[in-house]
Amino acid sequence: MNPNWTLALEQQTDLTATHGCPTALADVLRRGANLRLYMTTEDYEETLFFQQTYVGPDDHFAGIMTQHHSFIHRGNEIDQPYVSIFSYDTSGRYTHIKWMTGDVALNESQAYPYGIYRWFIQDRWHTVYRHDAKGNRIAGDLDQLKHHARSGHSIQVGVHQLFGLADDDPTGPQHISFLSTRQPMIADGHLQSNCDLVAVGAPRWPIDFANGLHVSVMLPSTSGEMLCFLAQPGKLPFKRPRLRRPMTWMVSDT
Numbered sequence: 001m002n003p004n005w006t007l008a009l010e011q012q013t014d015l016t017a018t019h020g021c022p023t024a025l026a027d028v029l030r031r032g033a034n035l036r037l038y039m040t041t042e043d044y045e046e047t048l049f050f051q052q053t054y055v056g057p058d059d060h061f062a063g064i065m066t067q068h069h070s071f072i073h074r075g076n077e078i079d080q081p082y083v084s085i086f087s088y089d090t091s092g093r094y095t096h097i098k099w100m101t102g103d104v105a106l107n108e109s110q111a112y113p114y115g116i117y118r119w120f121i122q123d124r125w126h127t128v129y130r131h132d133a134k135g136n137r138i139a140g141d142l143d144q145l146k147h148h149a150r151s152g153h154s155i156q157v158g159v160h161q162l163f164g165l166a167d168d169d170p171t172g173p174q175h176i177s178f179l180s181t182r183q184p185m186i187a188d189g190h191l192q193s194n195c196d197l198v199a200v201g202a203p204r205w206p207i208d209f210a211n212g213l214h215v216s217v218m219l220p221s222t223s224g225e226m227l228c229f230l231a232q233p234g235k236l237p238f239k240r241p242r243l244r245r246p247m248t249w250m251v252s253d254t
Helices: 022-029 142-150
Strands: 002-012 017-019 034-040 045-049 052-055 061-069 083-088 093-100 104-107 116-123 126-131 137-140 154-160 176-187 190-195 198-201 213-220 225-232 235-239 242-244 247-252
Touching: 002 022, 022 052, 022 061, 022 116, 034 061, 045 061, 061 198, 083 198, 083 213, 126 142, 137 142, 142 154, 142 176, 142 190, 142 247, 154 190, 176 213
Parallel strands: none
Antiparallel strands: 002 017, 002 116, 034 045, 034 116, 052 061, 052 176, 061 083, 083 093, 093 104, 126 137, 126 247, 154 176, 154 247, 176 190, 190 213, 198 213, 213 225, 225 235, 225 242
């Protein structure tokens, strides 16, 4: 474990790796490491802070932003805000849905030749508890997880087969999506915790929100159940299903 942000992979404009390799980075992300991406253009530099990570087999991984907002739309200032959902991987292409005021969804996905890509990780999480979709223990100690919650420690949850959740479809590539949580609560023998806004894509790789995107307000529990509000941008209202998935609960002391 390392609480510092460290460079794990650097790519040039042609996507060649000059530091690290995608497979090694994916291995670290499977341990729940946080992910950030620094990029350059001719006009500006930016660093993306991802609220969600997706890790599949081999070198398949993506960083997902669910809390991006802007004051500009297609080069013009706007009167009302909007929400952008982004997913970035090592292909040089990002998938991007703008959810505008009035429930209008625009697909702004594209390939963009950034000057440099630097992928940073913070490997500070350790697994405390794992369970199946029915809440049956696979590994770890639920009481220990509750102890960490009572001690004010940070908790994140890895949801297995999250993509496809909108149709309760667990098929597709094996993957885990790590979500930050904000409000752990202990009740009825289980721990549950609200998550940041969650992006749920289609059960396929590479991620392309044109194949399907739902935005979710989600409350996962160690019972295996997730209470969700799910909506497809541009097609409100939200639905309110109760769904189940295997989960991995992780803790950081920092």
